[in-house]
Amino acid sequence: MAxxxxxxRWDLSPGAARALQLQLRDRVVVDDRLGRVQRVAGIDVGFxxxxxxxxxxxxxxxxxxxxxxxxxxxxxxxxFPYVPGLLSFRELPAVLDALGKLRVAPDLxxxxxxxxxxxxxxxxxxxxxxxxxxxxxGVAKSRLVGExxxxxxxxxxxxxxxxxxxxxxxxxxxxxxVAPLYVSIGHRISLRTxxxxxxxxxxxxxxxxxxxxxxxxxxxxxxGKHLAGGDAANLRRT
Numbered sequence: 001m002a003x004x005x006x007x008x009r010w011d012l013s014p015g016a017a018r019a020l021q022l023q024l025r026d027r028v029v030v031d032d033r034l035g036r037v038q039r040v041a042g043i044d045v046g047f048x049x050x051x052x053x054x055x056x057x058x059x060x061x062x063x064x065x066x067x068x069x070x071x072x073x074x075x076x077x078x079x080f081p082y083v084p085g086l087l088s089f090r091e092l093p094a095v096l097d098a099l100g101k102l103r104v105a106p107d108l109x110x111x112x113x114x115x116x117x118x119x120x121x122x123x124x125x126x127x128x129x130x131x132x133x134x135x136x137x138g139v140a141k142s143r144l145v146g147e148x149x150x151x152x153x154x155x156x157x158x159x160x161x162x163x164x165x166x167x168x169x170x171x172x173x174x175x176x177x178v179a180p181l182y183v184s185i186g187h188r189i190s191l192r193t194x195x196x197x198x199x200x201x202x203x204x205x206x207x208x209x210x211x212x213x214x215x216x217x218x219x220x221x222x223x224g225k226h227l228a229g230g231d232a233a234n235l236r237r238t
Contacts, residue, residue, distance in 0.1 A: 001096035006131055011079065017089045018120065018131025025122040027130045028051065032137040033188040034108060035118040037063050040201055041099075041106035045091040046218040054078045056094035059213035060106050063150035064200055066209045071217055083142075085119050088127040108122045108189075108197060110210040114144050116171040117161055126182050130181065130185025136171070136186030137194040139211060143182050153177050158195055168196050181206070195204060 006027075008020060040063045046055040055076055060070040074097035080090040099105075114123030115138030123144070129136030146161040146168045155176045161169040161184070169184030172195055183198050184189055201208035207215075 002017045005069030006133075010089060012089065014083050014086060016220055017080075017086050021086075021120045021122040021127075023127065023166050024130055025120060026130075027187075028116070028122070028185070029188045030116070030185050031188075032190050032191065032193050034193075037107040037197070039063065039069060039106045040108045040110060040197070040210055041102075042208065042212070042214035042216035043095055043109055043111045044211060044218040045095065045112070046215075048075070051082070051181040052078055054091060054094040055218055056091065056098045057179075057214045057218035058102065059210060059217060060102060060104075061201070061210055061213065063108075066203070067212060068199065069177045070102055071213070072098045072101040074101065087113065088124040091124065092128055093130070095128060096131065096212065097222065106134060109134050109186065110139050110201060110208055111136060111138060111186060112211050112215065114140050115169065115183070115186040117144060117146055117182055117184035119145055121168075122186070123186075126185070128172045133187075135188040137189060137197065138182075138184040138186050139198055139208060140161075140184075141179075141207075143171075151180055156199060158183075167191065172198060174199065174208070175204070178206050191238070198222070207208075 042059045056074045058072045074094045076094040111125040115125035125136045125138030144161050148171045149159050149162050151159050158170045158172040160167050171180045172183045173180045201210050
Protein backbone atom coordinates (compact mmCIF):
# COMPACT_ATOMS: atom_id res chain seq x y z
CA MET A 1 0.00 0.00 0.00
CA ALA A 2 1.03 3.57 -0.55
CA UNK A 3 2.42 5.54 2.34
CA UNK A 4 -0.09 7.48 4.38
CA UNK A 5 -0.47 11.05 3.05
CA UNK A 6 -0.86 12.42 6.57
CA UNK A 7 0.72 11.43 9.86
CA UNK A 8 0.47 12.83 13.37
CA ARG A 9 1.49 11.90 16.90
CA TRP A 10 -0.74 9.57 18.89
CA ASP A 11 0.70 10.30 22.35
CA LEU A 12 -1.59 13.27 22.97
CA SER A 13 -3.58 14.45 25.95
CA PRO A 14 -7.38 14.30 25.53
CA GLY A 15 -7.46 18.07 25.15
CA ALA A 16 -4.83 18.02 22.41
CA ALA A 17 -6.66 15.14 20.70
CA ARG A 18 -9.90 17.14 20.61
CA ALA A 19 -8.05 20.12 19.18
CA LEU A 20 -6.54 17.90 16.47
CA GLN A 21 -10.00 16.60 15.54
CA LEU A 22 -11.18 20.16 15.03
CA GLN A 23 -8.11 20.85 12.89
CA LEU A 24 -8.37 17.73 10.74
CA ARG A 25 -12.12 17.77 10.12
CA ASP A 26 -11.65 20.37 7.37
CA ARG A 27 -9.89 17.65 5.35
CA VAL A 28 -13.02 15.50 5.18
CA VAL A 29 -14.52 15.29 1.67
CA VAL A 30 -18.30 14.79 1.70
CA ASP A 31 -18.96 14.05 -1.97
CA ASP A 32 -18.25 11.02 -4.13
CA ARG A 33 -14.58 10.74 -4.99
CA LEU A 34 -14.24 7.02 -5.39
CA GLY A 35 -13.63 4.93 -8.43
CA ARG A 36 -14.93 1.46 -9.21
CA VAL A 37 -15.45 -0.41 -5.95
CA GLN A 38 -14.28 -4.01 -6.21
CA ARG A 39 -12.82 -4.52 -2.72
CA VAL A 40 -14.71 -3.43 0.39
CA ALA A 41 -13.09 -3.71 3.80
CA GLY A 42 -14.65 -4.04 7.21
CA ILE A 43 -12.80 -2.56 10.19
CA ASP A 44 -13.35 -3.66 13.76
CA VAL A 45 -11.34 -3.48 16.98
CA GLY A 46 -11.29 -5.59 20.12
CA PHE A 47 -9.07 -5.70 23.19
CA UNK A 48 -7.13 -8.33 25.10
CA UNK A 49 -5.44 -8.54 28.47
CA UNK A 50 -7.94 -6.25 30.20
CA UNK A 51 -7.62 -3.58 27.53
CA UNK A 52 -3.84 -3.47 27.51
CA UNK A 53 -3.60 -4.89 23.98
CA UNK A 54 -5.53 -3.48 21.03
CA UNK A 55 -6.65 -6.07 18.50
CA UNK A 56 -7.50 -4.58 15.08
CA UNK A 57 -9.01 -6.60 12.26
CA UNK A 58 -9.53 -5.83 8.58
CA UNK A 59 -11.61 -8.13 6.40
CA UNK A 60 -11.59 -7.47 2.65
CA UNK A 61 -14.52 -8.73 0.60
CA UNK A 62 -15.15 -8.72 -3.14
CA UNK A 63 -17.94 -6.39 -4.19
CA UNK A 64 -20.72 -7.10 -4.95
CA UNK A 65 -20.30 -10.86 -4.38
CA UNK A 66 -19.07 -10.37 -0.77
CA UNK A 67 -16.62 -13.25 -1.09
CA UNK A 68 -13.82 -13.05 1.45
CA UNK A 69 -10.56 -12.12 -0.31
CA UNK A 70 -8.09 -11.24 2.41
CA UNK A 71 -7.91 -10.47 6.09
CA UNK A 72 -5.32 -9.05 8.43
CA UNK A 73 -5.00 -8.86 12.18
CA UNK A 74 -2.74 -6.54 14.20
CA UNK A 75 -2.03 -6.57 17.91
CA UNK A 76 -0.50 -3.52 19.51
CA UNK A 77 -0.13 -2.20 23.08
CA UNK A 78 -2.95 0.17 23.98
CA UNK A 79 -1.53 3.61 24.74
CA PHE A 80 -4.57 5.93 24.84
CA PRO A 81 -7.27 5.78 27.54
CA TYR A 82 -10.94 5.12 26.84
CA VAL A 83 -12.46 8.57 26.32
CA PRO A 84 -15.87 8.90 24.61
CA GLY A 85 -15.49 10.84 21.37
CA LEU A 86 -11.77 10.03 21.12
CA LEU A 87 -11.88 6.32 20.30
CA SER A 88 -9.90 6.80 17.10
CA PHE A 89 -6.83 7.77 19.13
CA ARG A 90 -7.13 4.53 21.08
CA GLU A 91 -7.88 2.23 18.12
CA LEU A 92 -6.39 3.58 14.90
CA PRO A 93 -2.69 2.87 15.50
CA ALA A 94 -3.47 -0.87 15.42
CA VAL A 95 -5.96 -0.44 12.55
CA LEU A 96 -3.28 1.24 10.44
CA ASP A 97 -0.91 -1.63 11.23
CA ALA A 98 -3.50 -4.09 9.95
CA LEU A 99 -4.28 -2.06 6.82
CA GLY A 100 -0.58 -1.83 6.05
CA LYS A 101 -0.36 -5.62 5.88
CA LEU A 102 -2.89 -6.01 3.07
CA ARG A 103 -1.47 -6.99 -0.29
CA VAL A 104 -3.96 -4.78 -2.16
CA ALA A 105 -5.54 -1.61 -0.77
CA PRO A 106 -9.35 -1.69 -0.41
CA ASP A 107 -11.49 0.65 -2.50
CA LEU A 108 -13.85 1.42 0.37
CA UNK A 109 -13.73 1.11 4.18
CA UNK A 110 -16.76 0.33 6.34
CA UNK A 111 -15.87 1.16 9.93
CA UNK A 112 -17.62 -0.07 13.04
CA UNK A 113 -18.03 3.44 14.44
CA UNK A 114 -19.04 6.99 13.68
CA UNK A 115 -18.07 9.30 10.84
CA UNK A 116 -19.55 12.81 10.75
CA UNK A 117 -22.15 11.77 13.35
CA UNK A 118 -19.75 12.81 16.08
CA UNK A 119 -19.65 15.78 18.49
CA UNK A 120 -16.79 17.38 16.55
CA UNK A 121 -17.82 15.90 13.16
CA UNK A 122 -14.68 13.78 13.08
CA UNK A 123 -15.34 10.26 14.23
CA UNK A 124 -13.19 7.20 13.66
CA UNK A 125 -14.35 6.68 10.05
CA UNK A 126 -13.41 10.27 9.15
CA UNK A 127 -10.07 10.01 10.92
CA UNK A 128 -9.16 6.73 9.22
CA UNK A 129 -10.34 7.87 5.79
CA UNK A 130 -8.29 11.06 5.98
CA UNK A 131 -5.15 9.25 7.19
CA UNK A 132 -5.35 6.40 4.69
CA UNK A 133 -6.86 8.58 1.92
CA UNK A 134 -9.42 5.84 1.20
CA UNK A 135 -13.19 6.43 0.91
CA UNK A 136 -14.79 5.46 4.20
CA UNK A 137 -18.17 5.06 5.88
CA GLY A 138 -19.13 5.06 9.54
CA VAL A 139 -21.54 2.24 10.36
CA ALA A 140 -22.43 2.41 14.05
CA LYS A 141 -24.75 0.22 16.10
CA SER A 142 -25.79 3.07 18.41
CA ARG A 143 -26.38 6.79 18.18
CA LEU A 144 -23.77 9.16 19.57
CA VAL A 145 -25.31 12.53 18.64
CA GLY A 146 -28.34 13.84 16.75
CA GLU A 147 -32.08 13.29 16.55
CA UNK A 148 -34.30 11.68 13.94
CA UNK A 149 -37.90 11.03 13.01
CA UNK A 150 -39.66 7.69 13.32
CA UNK A 151 -38.39 5.05 10.92
CA UNK A 152 -40.46 2.57 8.92
CA UNK A 153 -39.92 -1.09 9.80
CA UNK A 154 -39.11 -2.45 6.33
CA UNK A 155 -35.56 -3.14 5.12
CA UNK A 156 -33.99 -0.21 3.27
CA UNK A 157 -36.01 2.45 5.05
CA UNK A 158 -33.98 5.38 6.27
CA UNK A 159 -34.34 8.85 7.69
CA UNK A 160 -31.89 11.64 8.27
CA UNK A 161 -29.97 11.96 11.51
CA UNK A 162 -29.87 15.68 12.30
CA UNK A 163 -28.50 18.26 14.71
CA UNK A 164 -30.78 21.23 14.13
CA UNK A 165 -30.70 21.87 10.38
CA UNK A 166 -27.44 19.96 9.91
CA UNK A 167 -27.55 16.44 8.49
CA UNK A 168 -25.13 14.20 10.36
CA UNK A 169 -25.99 10.89 8.74
CA UNK A 170 -28.78 8.40 8.22
CA UNK A 171 -30.70 6.02 10.44
CA UNK A 172 -30.93 2.92 8.24
CA UNK A 173 -33.02 -0.23 8.62
CA UNK A 174 -30.90 -3.06 7.25
CA UNK A 175 -33.28 -5.82 8.29
CA UNK A 176 -37.05 -5.62 8.70
CA UNK A 177 -38.22 -5.20 12.26
CA VAL A 178 -34.78 -4.99 13.90
CA ALA A 179 -32.89 -2.04 15.37
CA PRO A 180 -31.42 0.33 12.75
CA LEU A 181 -27.81 1.24 12.09
CA TYR A 182 -26.38 4.76 12.11
CA VAL A 183 -24.60 5.49 8.84
CA SER A 184 -22.50 8.59 8.28
CA ILE A 185 -19.93 9.93 5.86
CA GLY A 186 -16.35 9.11 6.70
CA HIS A 187 -14.38 10.53 3.77
CA ARG A 188 -14.69 10.89 -0.03
CA ILE A 189 -18.27 9.62 -0.27
CA SER A 190 -21.75 11.16 -0.17
CA LEU A 191 -24.39 10.06 2.31
CA ARG A 192 -26.68 8.64 -0.37
CA THR A 193 -23.84 6.57 -1.83
CA UNK A 194 -22.81 5.43 1.65
CA UNK A 195 -26.33 4.14 2.30
CA UNK A 196 -26.30 2.24 -1.01
CA UNK A 197 -23.01 0.52 -0.20
CA UNK A 198 -24.07 -0.41 3.34
CA UNK A 199 -27.21 -2.02 1.94
CA UNK A 200 -25.14 -3.66 -0.81
CA UNK A 201 -22.93 -5.25 1.85
CA UNK A 202 -25.85 -6.46 3.97
CA UNK A 203 -27.41 -9.88 3.44
CA UNK A 204 -29.83 -11.46 5.92
CA UNK A 205 -28.32 -10.00 9.07
CA UNK A 206 -28.53 -6.58 10.71
CA UNK A 207 -24.81 -5.89 10.28
CA UNK A 208 -23.02 -5.67 6.91
CA UNK A 209 -20.94 -8.71 6.03
CA UNK A 210 -17.83 -6.51 6.19
CA UNK A 211 -18.51 -5.74 9.86
CA UNK A 212 -19.46 -9.33 10.68
CA UNK A 213 -16.26 -10.70 9.16
CA UNK A 214 -14.04 -8.12 10.84
CA UNK A 215 -15.75 -8.55 14.19
CA UNK A 216 -15.30 -12.32 14.05
CA UNK A 217 -11.58 -11.84 13.50
CA UNK A 218 -11.19 -9.05 16.06
CA UNK A 219 -12.90 -11.06 18.81
CA UNK A 220 -11.38 -14.49 18.08
CA UNK A 221 -8.99 -15.59 20.85
CA UNK A 222 -5.36 -15.35 19.74
CA UNK A 223 -3.48 -18.58 20.32
CA GLY A 224 0.01 -17.20 19.71
CA LYS A 225 1.97 -14.75 21.76
CA HIS A 226 1.09 -11.06 21.82
CA LEU A 227 3.14 -9.01 19.40
CA ALA A 228 4.28 -5.55 20.42
CA GLY A 229 4.84 -2.31 18.57
CA GLY A 230 4.29 -2.45 14.83
CA ASP A 231 4.57 -6.26 14.68
CA ALA A 232 1.27 -8.07 14.20
CA ALA A 233 -0.28 -11.40 13.57
CA ASN A 234 -1.47 -11.46 9.98
CA LEU A 235 -4.18 -13.84 8.84
CA ARG A 236 -4.95 -13.82 5.12
CA ARG A 237 -7.07 -15.94 2.86
CA THR A 238 -7.37 -15.41 -0.90
